[in-house]
Amino acid sequence: MKDGVGRAIYKLMPYGEVFRDFDIGQDGLVGLMGNPQLGFPPTQPSHKTIYMDDDQLSKMRHTWLRRTFDVDDSPTPEMRQESAKRQKTRVGFSDWQYRLSNERDEPNKKDDYW
Secondary structure (H helix, E strand, C coil), rough: CCCCEEEEEECCCCCCEEEEEECCCCCCCCCCCCCHHHHCCCCCCCEHHCCCCCCHHHHHHHHHHHCCCCCCCCCCCHHHHHHHHHHHHHHHHCHHHHHHHHHHCCCCCCCCCC
């Protein structure tokens, strides 16, 4: 990692294994590059590892630092709201807020995005 910018390889279901750029802001929050809604195509800097050269990927897996992290798959409504605020501050848009507003228009729609 250099100047608060780095790359990671990790599993992100349902996409599979992803090679993803990230940056760490002054406040310590990590910003992941790439839009999951695009499906991590090979034309983007953050993409699925299936598109990478096997030898290069193998070398990265063996030489890069290994760290683990947890993803809370059942955040409280308050955690979601705070996260949406941070996302809106970072990029000016919150997909979660957008989907929530559309869900209110369709009250029988299942909450399938968390």
